[in-house]
Amino acid sequence: EAGVAQSPRYKIIEKRQSVAFWCNPISGHATLYWYQQILGQGPKLLIQFQNNGVVDDSQLPKDRFSAERLKGVDSTLKIQPAKLEDSAVYLCASRQKRDSYEQYFGPGTRLTVT
Amino acid sequence: AQRVTQPEKLLSVFKGAPVELKCNYSYSGSPELFWYVQYSRQRLQLLLRHISRESIKGFTADLNKGETSFHLKKPFAQEEDSAMYYCALSNAGGTSYGKLTFGQGTILTVHP
Numbered sequence: 001e002a003g004v005a006q007s008p009r010y011k012i013i014e015k016r017q018s019v020a021f022w023c024n025p026i027s028g029h030a031t032l033y034w035y036q037q038i039l040g041q042g043p044k045l046l047i048q049f050q051n052n053g054v055v056d057d058s059q060l061p062k063d064r065f066s067a068e069r070l071k072g073v074d075s076t077l078k079i080q081p082a083k084l085e086d087s088a089v090y091l092c093a094s095r096q097k098r099d100s101y102e103q104y105f106g107p108g109t110r111l112t113v114t
Numbered sequence: 115a116q117r118v119t120q121p122e123k124l125l126s127v128f129k130g131a132p133v134e135l136k137c138n139y140s141y142s143g144s145p146e147l148f149w150y151v152q153y154s155r156q157r158l159q160l161l162l163r164h165i166s167r168e169s170i171k172g173f174t175a176d177l178n179k180g181e182t183s184f185h186l187k188k189p190f191a192q193e194e195d196s197a198m199y200y201c202a203l204s205n206a207g208g209t210s211y212g213k214l215t216f217g218q219g220t221i222l223t224v225h226p
Contacts, residue, residue: 003157031212042118042200042216043158056213091158095212101146101204103214105158 002026004106006092012112018080021109025073025094032069033103034077035091043091049075082113116141118203120217127191128225135186135220137201146204147177147184148214153197171195191224
């Protein structure tokens with residue numbers, strides 16, 4: 001089966017600009033996650049979707065970050081406006097169903113804010 | 115709050131030597147613990163899960179609730195084990211089921 005797809009793979013923007021990331025999970029996977037991984041740290045969950053509903057966005061900086069998962073398939077994560085500290089790898093992961101445990105990760109999008 | 119600590123950022127061993135990657139956690143309930151691995155230029159992927167009690171690629175990990183640890187061990191390291199290893203904790207229930215909290219990661223380098 002095809003894995004989790006993400007685009008773009010790399011993005012360089014200036015601070016105060018906007019950026020959007022796209023994720024296509026594995027077909028049939030109901031749960032989708034966005035993680036932020038700052039250099040030297042482990043991934044940190046930003047938001048979790050179950051189908052097209054938000055389950056957990058407690059660590060999402062809502063003043064600048066937004067995410068949606070229309071139709072319960074693809075998802076986009078947006079940052080507006082970006083700050084220097086947003087430089088990180090943004091990982092998307094998906095999980096098949098509620099009682100499965102394994103998360104499958106995409107290749108990530110490396111964002112550099114200058 | 116749940117937390118995962120991996121005290122070693124870097125770990126170097128020679129091929130054939132035993133290796134142990136340390137992981138400690140704090141969690142108020144019954145956690146599910148995992149080890150994820152990222153090989154060079156590859157995606158983050160699941161290595162093993164504590165409930166399964168399997169040995170994957172020669173690695174094992176035992177959950178010690180008394181010491182709140184979940185150390186990853188392999189008796190004879192191989193060069194292909196060189197990678198970044200993350201210990202992760204998941205809440206076993208509730209609306210955020212499956213949410214992973216990761217440690218900072220340990221870079222394992224196995225020298226020939």
